Amino acid sequence: MTLDLAVGLTEIMLGFAFLQQSLEFLRARGVEQKLAFLRVALAVLLIAGVFPLLIAGALLLTSVLLIWRFQGPYNGGSDAMSVLVLLCVWLSHLAPSTLWQEIAVGYAVLQLILSYFQAGWVKLVNPEWRSGKALREVFGWSAYPVAHSLRHLSERKTLLWFASWCVIVAELLFPLAFFYQSALIAALICAGCFHLANAVLFGLNRFVLAWISAYPLALWFQERLVTLL
Numbered sequence: 289m290t291l292d293l294a295v296g297l298t299e300i301m302l303g304f305a306f307l308q309q310s311l312e313f314l315r316a317r318g319v320e321q322k323l324a325f326l327r328v329a330l331a332v333l334l335i336a337g338v339f340p341l342l343i344a345g346a347l348l349l350t351s352v353l354l355i356w357r358f359q360g361p362y363n364g365g366s367d368a369m370s371v372l373v374l375l376c377v378w379l380s381h382l383a384p385s386t387l388w389q390e391i392a393v394g395y396a397v398l399q400l401i402l403s404y405f406q407a408g409w410v411k412l413v414n415p416e417w418r419s420g421k422a423l424r425e426v427f428g429w430s431a432y433p434v435a436h437s438l439r440h441l442s443e444r445k446t447l448l449w450f451a452s453w454c455v456i457v458a459e460l461l462f463p464l465a466f467f468y469q470s471a472l473i474a475a476l477i478c479a480g481c482f483h484l485a486n487a488v489l490f491g492l493n494r495f496v497l498a499w500i501s502a503y504p505l506a507l508w509f510q511e512r513l514v515t516l517l
Contacts, residue, residue: 290508293504294393294508295381295393295505298377298502298504301497301500302377303332303334305370305494306327306330306347308494309370309494311328326350330346330347340377341378341381341382344377344381351367366494366498367498369403376392376395376505380392390512393509397502397505399502401462404479405460405463408455408457408458408459408462411456417452417456419449420452424442427442427448438489458482461475466509469510469511469514472507476500480499480500483499483500
């Protein structure tokens with residue numbers, strides 16, 4: 289995959305991510321609603337590939353305004369990830385040479401790798417995750433909107449212990465997938481399914497597009513990495 293293709297695909301996915309985020313504010317009032325309509329228009333233009341440098345820059349500006357308005361990312365990690373990837377893509381358009389383009393895009397991929405590895409490490413050192421208790425609490429009585437029909441899973445201790453360790457191992461081993469293209473493709477499919485499951489089961493729908501928007505960059509990065517090794 290070429291760098292230009294990876295950046296183009298990422299911009300399309302980011303456009304849908306920001307479109308999803310912006311639609312949530314259409315019922316707001318005042319400044320938030322005006323920004324929402326503006327961001328919807330900008331997201332559509334980004335998806336269409338119209339003046340990506342200017343459009344991405346405008347989306348970044350509106351994101352900064354929202355961060356200032358809410359004293360931080362409105363939806364936490366998902367908003368932070370989408371803004372970070374957008375910033376790296378925007379910087380790649382400003383880069384004076386191919387090397388600096390690759391550095392900008394590579395930083396986004398590095399953050400993607402760290403996001404999974406760090407999440408796995410935090411779970412590994414947490415005894416409640418190692419024992420499966422964390423997932424039992426999520427399904428049993430957490431604030432997440434788990435469907436009532438799935439509450440009984442909190443009683444399946446062995447199943448949730450196994451699921452916990454599957455998540456931990458997969459996140460910790462994610463960086464190793466970059467040594468082989470087939471391994472990376474499999475890892476990205478698994479990670480994407482993981483985000484989709486979280487969206488369906490727990491309502492964490494913003495994380496899906498925020499994270500998979502960086503996947504094309506990861507595929508490019510893997511090919512570039514192999515050429516250097």
